Amino acid sequence: MTYRIVLTDYEFPDLAPEREVLAEAGLELTACQAKSEDELIAACAGADAVINQYAQLTPRVIRSLDKCRIISRYGIGLNTIDVPTATELGIYIGNVPDGSLEEVSDHAIALMLSVARGLGKFDRAVKSGLWDYTVVKPLYRLRGRTLGLLSFGNIAQRVAIKMAGFGLRIIAHDPYGNPARAKELGVELVDLDTLCRESDFLSVHVPLVAETHHILSTAQFALMKPSAIVVNTARGPVIDEAALVAALQDGRLAGAGLDVFEQEPVAKDHPLLGMDNVVLSSHAAWYSEDSEYEIRTKTARNVVDVMQGRLPTYLANPAVRDLARGPVAAE
Numbered sequence: 001m002t003y004r005i006v007l008t009d010y011e012f013p014d015l016a017p018e019r020e021v022l023a024e025a026g027l028e029l030t031a032c033q034a035k036s037e038d039e040l041i042a043a044c045a046g047a048d049a050v051i052n053q054y055a056q057l058t059p060r061v062i063r064s065l066d067k068c069r070i071i072s073r074y075g076i077g078l079n080t081i082d083v084p085t086a087t088e089l090g091i092y093i094g095n096v097p098d099g100s101l102e103e104v105s106d107h108a109i110a111l112m113l114s115v116a117r118g119l120g121k122f123d124r125a126v127k128s129g130l131w132d133y134t135v136v137k138p139l140y141r142l143r144g145r146t147l148g149l150l151s152f153g154n155i156a157q158r159v160a161i162k163m164a165g166f167g168l169r170i171i172a173h174d175p176y177g178n179p180a181r182a183k184e185l186g187v188e189l190v191d192l193d194t195l196c197r198e199s200d201f202l203s204v205h206v207p208l209v210a211e212t213h214h215i216l217s218t219a220q221f222a223l224m225k226p227s228a229i230v231v232n233t234a235r236g237p238v239i240d241e242a243a244l245v246a247a248l249q250d251g252r253l254a255g256a257g258l259d260v261f262e263q264e265p266v267a268k269d270h271p272l273l274g275m276d277n278v279v280l281s282s283h284a285a286w287y288s289e290d291s292e293y294e295i296r297t298k299t300a301r302n303v304v305d306v307m308q309g310r311l312p313t314y315l316a317n318p319a320v321r322d323l324a325r326g327p328v329a330a331e
């Protein structure tokens with residue numbers, strides 16, 4: 001039986017890891033760079049499985065997948081997939097929830113320390129021949145300050161563990177957070193307003209869902225200290241970017257470290273690009289050679305699982321079980 005496996009879009013220089021995993025199961029990959037709904041519908045016609053990176057799989061696109069049994073997404077976030085529609089149609093969704101937890105937590109800390117220690121400004125100053133510590137004034141000692149985590153999921157917990165040596169008080173806001181785990185890690189769970197009011201560093205780790213869209217906006221930035229630094233390695237639209245830019249321009253926030261943006265790639269004339277008090281990266285917090293290989297092979301393996309009649313190793317929509325298309329494997 002030949003199955004049609006379609007990759008909607010990708011940013012990798014080659015597809016060797018995916019092809020290797022699929023070939024072991026006798027499967028071939030059809031790779032596309034589809035972006036618009038119509039391109040996606042044409043590219044995915046007749047697909048038995050779809051692999052997805054950043055292209056938006058809207059309800060219309062998903063409804064066109066009349067044979068598809070699994071959508072396997074690179075990485076953790078599911079915001080590119082309309083999960084309820086896929087679930088209702090009996091399509092498994094696979095992801096890789098454990099492929100980049102170390103990288104993203106390291107990256108959030110790197111952004112936080114870069115801004116807190118003025119490294120962007122120092123780097124530009126020294127390279128332009130300026131030897132003057134006052135270019136970063138004012139910086140403050142970290143010890144004794146408060147780190148706020150917006151969510152207390154897997155990545156936020158790793159940030160808390162790794163930052164434990166810095167002598168910070170750590171607080172977190174997560175309505176579904178585990179109080180016992182928070183206590184174990186010495187983290188205080190608080191409401192969103194308290195998190196905003198008390199954080200000197202606010203690191204964002206919420207998934208992008210309707211409830212978290214613009215969870216940080218003008219009202220939240222107004223509560224924050226003018227010396228506070230915001231870090232986002234989650235998803236761009238969880239922050240109202242226009243409100244963030246205004247707060248940074250007006251001095252109502254001291255700085256930001258951002259890996260993700262409302263529009264990616266970020267526009268060449270975006271005001272954030274001209275700001276001295278922000279450090280930016282290109283939605284790359286997930287990346288290391290190790291995590292890249294792990295994510296890509298595990299994404300392909302989810303597809304092999306389903307094509308061979310098993311549940312995907314990482315099933316992201318367990319509610320699909322009773323509805324799933326095709327043979328459902330024994331567990």
Ligand SMILES: NC(=O)c1ccc[n+]([C@@H]2O[C@H](COP(=O)([O-])OP(=O)(O)OC[C@H]3O[C@@H](n4cnc5c(N)ncnc54)[C@H](O)[C@@H]3O)[C@@H](O)[C@H]2O)c1
Nearest residue numbers: 076077151152153154155173174176205207233234285286
């Ligand atoms: N920049 C990157 O390269 C990159 C890589 C991987 C993941 N991510 C992003 O990081 C996010 C977090 O990953 P994770 O592994 O920690 O996920 P996770 O599922 O372990 O944790 C998410 C947490 O968010 C909490 N949450 C949900 N709604 C909330 C709300 N309204 N307020 C506060 N908390 C809320 C959940 O209870 C959960 O504890 C992902 O969803 C993804 O978007 C980014």
